[in-house]
Amino acid sequence: MIFDPVYFIFVMPAFLLSMYASFLTKSRFKKYAQVAASSGLTGAQAAHQMLRKEHINDVGIERVQGFLSDHYDPRAKVLRLSPQVHDGKSLSAVGVACHEAGHALQHATGYKPLGLRSTLVPATTFTSKLSMPILMVGAFMSTGASSAGQTMLVIGALLLSVSVFFTLVTLPVEWDASARAKKVLVRDGIVSPAQEADAASVLNAAFLTYLAAAISAVMTLLYWLYRSGLLGGRR
Numbered sequence: 001m002i003f004d005p006v007y008f009i010f011v012m013p014a015f016l017l018s019m020y021a022s023f024l025t026k027s028r029f030k031k032y033a034q035v036a037a038s039s040g041l042t043g044a045q046a047a048h049q050m051l052r053k054e055h056i057n058d059v060g061i062e063r064v065q066g067f068l069s070d071h072y073d074p075r076a077k078v079l080r081l082s083p084q085v086h087d088g089k090s091l092s093a094v095g096v097a098c099h100e101a102g103h104a105l106q107h108a109t110g111y112k113p114l115g116l117r118s119t120l121v122p123a124t125t126f127t128s129k130l131s132m133p134i135l136m137v138g139a140f141m142s143t144g145a146s147s148a149g150q151t152m153l154v155i156g157a158l159l160l161s162v163s164v165f166f167t168l169v170t171l172p173v174e175w176d177a178s179a180r181a182k183k184v185l186v187r188d189g190i191v192s193p194a195q196e197a198d199a200a201s202v203l204n205a206a207f208l209t210y211l212a213a214a215i216s217a218v219m220t221l222l223y224w225l226y227r228s229g230l231l232g233g234r235r
Contacts, residue, residue: 010223014216021205021212028205029068032091033084037199038192043085043097046190050101050181053188059104063087070096072103074118079104094190095181095199099206102177113172124166131159135224142227153228157221164221167214174210178203 041049044061051059064070064080072079079100085093106114135156141149182200185191191199225231 018212021208043093046094047097047101098181102180127159127162
């Protein structure tokens, strides 16, 4: 694709926000990984306690390798926690573990955005592999004012919109999981009232990464809609 400075106008602010969000998440996690939770529970124990108090007894907890690789697998009904979170007794560890347990609570209660996100996974995986190659070919062909190139850009943008929609659906899912975690951290004695704000700051920083990803995805889509002529009347 020929260098297009307009692309950077669209995506640079989102790129900078993503870098800041990533830095903030890692720095806060490391900072509060040095602060012990008042309960003395590990992340795995805190998640287990949270699930049992909500009468969820069919979700397993496993250790998985990787820094901040923590996630909930709804198909297997398993919380997979990184070693730092699974075995850690810090504010960071219990905060992240309870956030992932929040996803298990969403699953158990039929939280609709989580179901929608899970439904979108196959389509998102498929379209994400096709959208950028098609957009690149369309961009190359459209340099000669080719109608076929413009058509390719439109098709690529439509495929890309599936991934963008997925990132938008992810926002309420992640926010709600953190809200559930914040609700129980103090209520269930996992952290002290004095530690509540610090534990919440870890979760808020993590949510910012999802917000940045959604903004980046939206701005990228808007750029390609602009290139295709569907935005701004550009041909």
